[in-house]
Amino acid sequence: MSYLIKGATIVAMDGAHGAEPFSGDILIGDDRIKEIGENLSAAGVGETIDGRGKLVMPGLTNAHVHSWEAMFKGRYDNLPLELWMLLCYPILGAVPLPPRLVYLRTMIVGMECLKTGVTNVLDDVLEMPTQDLDQLAATFQAYDDLGMRANLSGHIINRPFSETIPFSDEYLPEDLKAKVSAAVPPTTEAFVELAExxxxxxHNKKGRLRYVVAPSGPQRCTDDMLVAAYELADKHDMAYHIHILESKIQAVTGHEFYGKTLIGHMNDIGALGPRTTIAHSIWVTDEDIAMMADAGSTVVHNAISNQKLGAGIMPYRKLMDAGITIGLGSDGISTNDTPRIFDVMKAAALLHKVSTPDYPQGPTASEILRAGTINGARTAMIDGDTGSLEAGKKADLLILNMKTLNFTPLNDVRNHLVYCENGTSIEKVMVNGEIVVEDNRLKRVDEAALLEELRGHLPEFQKQHAQLEALNSAFRPAFEQIHKRCCGHDLGINRFSRPPGDWYQA
Ligand SMILES: [Zn+2]
Incomplete structure (x- = not known):
C-alpha cells in the first residue's frame, strides 16, 4: 500500500529540523517513508490523505515497560521499590502463567500503547518464577497481531534472592532464608541456550520484532551472566537492557557487595558499553556518569514510576551535559499504571523543573520530544529504522488533528505536544507503513473481545495472587528495616527532593 499525506504540519525529529515544525507532504510506499517535501506528486499513489489541519510526527517509543505487571494495574500505592516487589514479583509460591494469559496480558499493554501513539516498545518481560519459550512466544504473538514494533526481552535473574539485597542476612528470619535458598536459579549456560x-x-522477524537480552540488575545476576549476555548481544546485534541504581537500597548495595558503585562494577567486568541501556540511573555519582558517557551507554528515564515508588530524581541535566542519550519509559504497569508516553513526557518535563530553582537547567519541550521519539529508539538500538520522519526510514508515524481542544488556541506546537496533548488528538497511527489505528479503533484486533476474555480470567487469577501477597508479606518486616537503614546511609549524594532527615532512625 502507498500513501501521500498532503500539506501537513510535520514534526520530523530528524537531524535537520529537530522538533521545529514545517509544512510539507510525506510519501509512503510499502513499509517505508519514500520522500518528504513540497508538492509531491500523487501519481500512482494508493491513497491520498488530506494533511491540512493535521500534525504528523514519529510514533513514540516506550523504551522501558514490563507487560507482566499489567495484571496489577491500579493495585498498589505508597510503597518503595523493594516492598512493592514483594507483592508484584513474589519470591515464594509463584507458578508460571499459562501462555494464553501471557498473550492477553501483553495485549492490554500493546493496545493501550498503540491507541495513545506508542508505536515502538521495549518490553522487558519478566516471568515468575522464570521465563520459558512458550511464554515468550505469546508476548511476541501479541505485538505481532497488533502490527506493532516490539523489542522483547528475556529478563533473567540468576542469584539467589537473599544475595541480591544488602543486610538480608541480618534481618531475614532463618525459616525464610531456608525457603529462599531452596529455589535453584537458572545457570548462565541454560540462559544462553534459551536466548540462542x-x-x-x-529476532529480526516481520521487519519489526526483535529480541533483547536483559539481565535484571548487576546485583541480581552473577558476573559471568552479565558478561555472557553482553557477548550474546554483540554476537547478534541486540540491545542489552538492565536496571541500575533505581533505589537508595541499590546505591548501598554497590558499596556493600563490591566496595564500589554498581556502574563501577559493570565497567570493571566489561558489561558497560554502547549496547548497555540503563533503566533509571537515579543514584549515579559524577564518576558513574563519566563512565557511562565514555562507554556510550544510554539511559531510559521513567519519570512517573520513579515518583510513584519514591525512588528519587534522576540527575537529568548532568546526564544531558555528559552527552548521554536519554529515552523515556513508563516502567511496569503497576508503578505507573499505564504505558502512555504522552504522560511520561509531561511528567519528565515538569519533574526536573521543580528539582532546582536554576531554571535554565530544566528540560525544554524539544529535548523531551527527542527523548520520546528518536532517543528512545536509540536506546533500543533501532534508531536507524524508526524514531524520526526521514526518507528511507520505516513509516512509523502519528497523524493528529490540530483542531482539538489540546491544540486550541494554537501557540507553540512543541509545547502543545508535551504539555497539552494526551493522545486524544490522534486520528491515525501507522506502523511499518500500515494504518493500525484509525479514529480510536484498533484495526487488526477485536479490542472488546480481548478485554472480555481477560476479565474472564480475573476472579481466579486475583484469588491466587492475593494468596501470594499474603505468603510474601512475611518478608515485609525485614524489608522495612533494610529500607530504613539504607535510606539513612550517607553516600555523599542525595536524589530525594529532601534528605531523609532522622526518619530512618525511627
Ligand atoms: Zn523496570
Whole structure:
C-alpha cells in the first residue's frame, strides 16, 4: 500500500529540523517513508490523505515497560521499590502463567500503547518464577497481531534472592532464608541456550520484532551472566537492557557487595558499553556518569514510576551535559499504571523543573520530544529504522488533528505536544507503513473481545495472587528495616527532593 499525506504540519525529529515544525507532504510506499517535501506528486499513489489541519510526527517509543505487571494495574500505592516487589514479583509460591494469559496480558499493554501513539516498545518481560519459550512466544504473538514494533526481552535473574539485597542476612528470619535458598536459579549456560533459541525464533522477524537480552540488575545476576549476555548481544546485534541504581537500597548495595558503585562494577567486568541501556540511573555519582558517557551507554528515564515508588530524581541535566542519550519509559504497569508516553513526557518535563530553582537547567519541550521519539529508539538500538520522519526510514508515524481542544488556541506546537496533548488528538497511527489505528479503533484486533476474555480470567487469577501477597508479606518486616537503614546511609549524594532527615532512625 502507498500513501501521500498532503500539506501537513510535520514534526520530523530528524537531524535537520529537530522538533521545529514545517509544512510539507510525506510519501509512503510499502513499509517505508519514500520522500518528504513540497508538492509531491500523487501519481500512482494508493491513497491520498488530506494533511491540512493535521500534525504528523514519529510514533513514540516506550523504551522501558514490563507487560507482566499489567495484571496489577491500579493495585498498589505508597510503597518503595523493594516492598512493592514483594507483592508484584513474589519470591515464594509463584507458578508460571499459562501462555494464553501471557498473550492477553501483553495485549492490554500493546493496545493501550498503540491507541495513545506508542508505536515502538521495549518490553522487558519478566516471568515468575522464570521465563520459558512458550511464554515468550505469546508476548511476541501479541505485538505481532497488533502490527506493532516490539523489542522483547528475556529478563533473567540468576542469584539467589537473599544475595541480591544488602543486610538480608541480618534481618531475614532463618525459616525464610531456608525457603529462599531452596529455589535453584537458572545457570548462565541454560540462559544462553534459551536466548540462542529465542534469537533464532523471534529476532529480526516481520521487519519489526526483535529480541533483547536483559539481565535484571548487576546485583541480581552473577558476573559471568552479565558478561555472557553482553557477548550474546554483540554476537547478534541486540540491545542489552538492565536496571541500575533505581533505589537508595541499590546505591548501598554497590558499596556493600563490591566496595564500589554498581556502574563501577559493570565497567570493571566489561558489561558497560554502547549496547548497555540503563533503566533509571537515579543514584549515579559524577564518576558513574563519566563512565557511562565514555562507554556510550544510554539511559531510559521513567519519570512517573520513579515518583510513584519514591525512588528519587534522576540527575537529568548532568546526564544531558555528559552527552548521554536519554529515552523515556513508563516502567511496569503497576508503578505507573499505564504505558502512555504522552504522560511520561509531561511528567519528565515538569519533574526536573521543580528539582532546582536554576531554571535554565530544566528540560525544554524539544529535548523531551527527542527523548520520546528518536532517543528512545536509540536506546533500543533501532534508531536507524524508526524514531524520526526521514526518507528511507520505516513509516512509523502519528497523524493528529490540530483542531482539538489540546491544540486550541494554537501557540507553540512543541509545547502543545508535551504539555497539552494526551493522545486524544490522534486520528491515525501507522506502523511499518500500515494504518493500525484509525479514529480510536484498533484495526487488526477485536479490542472488546480481548478485554472480555481477560476479565474472564480475573476472579481466579486475583484469588491466587492475593494468596501470594499474603505468603510474601512475611518478608515485609525485614524489608522495612533494610529500607530504613539504607535510606539513612550517607553516600555523599542525595536524589530525594529532601534528605531523609532522622526518619530512618525511627
Ligand atoms: Zn523496570
Amino acid at each position: 533459541e529465542a534469537v533464532s525464533r523471534f
